[in-house]
Amino acid sequence: MNRLAQTSAVFAALLVFAAGAVFAQTKGMIESKAWYVGSDKKVQEMSYWRIYLGDYDVKLKRNYPGEGQIELSAGMNFQLFPAGPSKGFIEGNGQSIKGKVSSLPGMRIVSGGGEGEEIKMDVIDYIYDYGTKVALKDGRKGDFMIGAEGGGLLEVKRFQLSVYKKEKGKFGEEELKEVTDRLPIIGISFTKEGATRAAAEATSD
Numbered sequence: 001m002n003r004l005a006q007t008s009a010v011f012a013a014l015l016v017f018a019a020g021a022v023f024a025q026t027k028g029m030i031e032s033k034a035w036y037v038g039s040d041k042k043v044q045e046m047s048y049w050r051i052y053l054g055d056y057d058v059k060l061k062r063n064y065p066g067e068g069q070i071e072l073s074a075g076m077n078f079q080l081f082p083a084g085p086s087k088g089f090i091e092g093n094g095q096s097i098k099g100k101v102s103s104l105p106g107m108r109i110v111s112g113g114g115e116g117e118e119i120k121m122d123v124i125d126y127i128y129d130y131g132t133k134v135a136l137k138d139g140r141k142g143d144f145m146i147g148a149e150g151g152g153l154l155e156v157k158r159f160q161l162s163v164y165k166k167e168k169g170k171f172g173e174e175e176l177k178e179v180t181d182r183l184p185i186i187g188i189s190f191t192k193e194g195a196t197r198a199a200a201e202a203t204s205d
Contacts, residue, residue, distance in 0.1 A: 029164065029176060032082030035195035036161055037128070037187040043195045048164035051080040051131070052182055053090065053146065054157030060101055061150055072096040076103065078146060078154070086190045088121040090146060103149045109134050110153065111142030118147055126189035126198040131159030135197070161185045 031047050038044060060072045076094030083089055092103040110116030125135045127144055132155070134144035146154040160182035169175045187198030 030082065030084065032084055032088075032190075034082065034188060034190050035192045036185045037195055037199045039184055039186060041186065041199045043192060043199055045192070046161075046163045048166070048176055049082065050162050051185075051188070052160040052162065053078040053080060053131070056092075056154055058092075058094075058103075058148060058154075059150065060096070060103065062098070062101070064098065072098055072101065074101050076101070078105070080159075083121075086122045092149075105149055105154075106147035108145045108147045108153065109136065109140065109142040110145050111140070115147070115151070115153055116142065116145065121190075124189075125191075126187055126194035127159075128187035128198040128201040129203050130184070130186055131156045131188075132204070133201070135201075159185050159188065161188075 029048050029050070032049070033045065033047050034049065035043050035045050036049075055075065055077050058074055058076050060074055061069055062072055063069050074094045074096035076092040078090055078092045080088055080090050090105050090107060092105060094101055106118040107121070108116040109119050119134075119136065123136050123138070125137045127134050132144060133141065135141045144156055146156065148154050161180060161184075162178060162182060163180040164176040165179050166174045167177045186203055187195065187201070189195040189198055
């Protein structure tokens, strides 16, 4: 198999895997009230959601029996998921020549160069400027970036929000239905006041 065909096969598998991963993620999605800022600068509430951060080519180090630790090239998509009140995490899923791969990279605030400081969601006041900037509860502001596995930084490629709501299924069971799919948004916060501050920030082109 030549390099072009091999790359095409990897990305085709990635698309299939991503579709299945999204279905699995909605099955276990928890309720987490938050507020987002739409492109019209209006603040809206949501309870079930996830944010798509972009597709990336990454290098991962993994251990395999008989091979030891090897470096893998992988195509991955990263998403931001809620994990309860004022909590959340980034998850990466994708495909490599060795099959499916996953990663849980950190969130970072970067101001003044370097690799910045790893942060948790509960110290964030709001994220703004299409997801590229972050304001912390202690007043600091900087670039919001993904702390890549093994070091380095990945830029967020603008927030794309998917929102779900609970509905009754055919047999009376509750299930989540998608009401928006990858909607471009300006910002997000776990408080309405924070989202209002995010809406007031300047945005890049």
